[in-house]
């Protein structure tokens with residue numbers, strides 16, 4: 001069997017995935033039509049052509065435009081279910097999904113429609129594909145901490161559906177300390193926390209996310225290599241990094257996959273995981289990210305098996321569930 005087929009069959013967890021980033025151009029067009037929204041693209045080829053990014057902000061502009069077609073509960077259900085069908089084909093057994101309510105509530109979409117659409121699709125996928133899932137509600141860091149407090153309040157009737165709180169969007173100019181108080185409140189309410197840090201921004205953002213936001217893992221985190229003491233701390237504390245290789249190449253964090261530092265981090269002993277971030281925009285879903293790492297960074301299949309185990313170990317599943325999933329991987333090998 002080819003290694004790409006083995007990678008697809010390998011049980012995996014996806015820990016860094018923005019649901020809005022799974023919107024394929026075909027569904028974008030369908031929803032635009034359904035909701036009477038005028039897109040600035042004549043056809044699907046034009047949409048794909050616009051997916052040339054030079055940094056995070058140039059991507060976010062296109063991504064928020066795409067997300068504007070998501071208006072009704074059914075749209076969020078369709079988006080999430082379409083992703084879970086792909087996740088099932090990709091060998092994903094557990095997924096922790098980011099959703100950004102502010103992207104939509106700013107445009108007048110109801111919080112209830114967003115979350116219930118997503119949750120109903122997650123429940124259907126659990127029944128049909130046996131994929132378990134958690135939701136991570138992410139604050140947009142280019143907005144204010146006050147705005148984040150407001151979302152936390154809006155989410156109140158749905159706290160049972162949300163496992164953790166995250167922080168995403170433009171990292172440069174929006175350091176984690178801006179959200180210190182709202183993260184403290186979220187932790188007091190019983191949420192786990194994660195944050196995007198060290199993607200385009202400095203290693204200092206990783207340290208401050210750990211120290212000031214008390215995050216359990218770092219999303220991206222690849223810039224940790226510029227601070228040796230931080231790197232040693234990540235290794236010692238076994239802090240997971242949810243690395244997104246294709247995303248990093250698309251957004252020019254690394255020039256080419258062969259220059260990505262994920263294998264160096266892995267060999268140094270960092271708990272790295274492989275994830276897809278915004279797969280519709282970055283040219284590949286989870287298995288594609290594993291396959292690209294294997295092709296360009298000389299990861300052996302057994303090293304990828306270890307990364308798949310890391311993905312369950314770094315998840316928010318219970319210790320017992322993690323053990324069951326890792327045993328399934330051992331059986332597979």
Ligand code: HPA
Nearest residue numbers: 018168169170196277278
């Ligand atoms: N970084 C920050 N914010 C995001 C990303 C990302 O890669 N994707 C969607 N929102």
Ligand code: ZN
Nearest residue numbers: 168196219277
């Ligand atoms: Zn991300």
